[in-house]
Amino acid sequence: LANLGRIGEATVEWESAIQKDPTLAQAHRNLGLYYWKEKEDPDRAEAFYRRAIDLRPKDPTLYVELSEILSGTPEKVVALLTDLGTANFGRNELSENLARAYNELGEYQKTINFLGKSSFSNWENRKTSRNLWVAALIGRGKNSLDAGQPESALADFDLALTYPRHLGVGRPADPNEAEAHYWRGVAFLKMDNKEKAKEAFEAGKASAGNEEYRKKCE
Numbered sequence: 001l002a003n004l005g006r007i008g009e010a011t012v013e014w015e016s017a018i019q020k021d022p023t024l025a026q027a028h029r030n031l032g033l034y035y036w037k038e039k040e041d042p043d044r045a046e047a048f049y050r051r052a053i054d055l056r057p058k059d060p061t062l063y064v065e066l067s068e069i070l071s072g073t074p075e076k077v078v079a080l081l082t083d084l085g086t087a088n089f090g091r092n093e094l095s096e097n098l099a100r101a102y103n104e105l106g107e108y109q110k111t112i113n114f115l116g117k118s119s120f121s122n123w124e125n126r127k128t129s130r131n132l133w134v135a136a137l138i139g140r141g142k143n144s145l146d147a148g149q150p151e152s153a154l155a156d157f158d159l160a161l162t163y164p165r166h167l168g169v170g171r172p173a174d175p176n177e178a179e180a181h182y183w184r185g186v187a188f189l190k191m192d193n194k195e196k197a198k199e200a201f202e203a204g205k206a207s208a209g210n211e212e213y214r215k216k217c218e
Helices: 007-020 025-038 042-055 060-069 074-084 092-104 108-116 128-146 150-159 178-190 194-206 211-217
Strands: none
Touching: 007 025, 025 042, 025 060, 042 060, 060 074, 060 092, 074 092, 092 108, 092 128, 108 128, 128 150, 128 178, 150 178, 178 194, 178 211, 194 211
């Protein structure tokens, strides 16, 4: 019925299935998916997914989807995926969703530590793992600037220009590095090194991608 586009009728059958056998995890998941995608009711979707996870606690798809449902509440995402345990992270999305939640909470050190111990095998042009790592480094570096520690900040901004093998993302022909270069320039200015700051801003201006930071560098 669902494949025929008759979603309303399908939900009646899934609800009937649960009444007959409350241990059917897939029926709970399908109802959760329905309330998430069709009804846009994340609270009810969450309830169905949590029941499905209780019944099938090692199914990574359930954790991926529930963490996306909970994306507006990063503290819930952290709690959910921490309970799963990183040894069970069989999909890139699980690691990425946890790192994203840490970043949204401003817990950049946790992102850096976690991604430092994770390995990714990405499809071509997929850069999420490195983007999250770079965002954490830049966030931590900006905090260091605010704390009057430009040398520590510069170390993070320099690291944000690298491409660690374990993140599964190589340096493209036209890298989007303007933001890191901009903050490098700011750090050099804080250190009263105007020549190095100029070099950083020039590199950022010439970088591909991020138009906002290219203009700031200019």
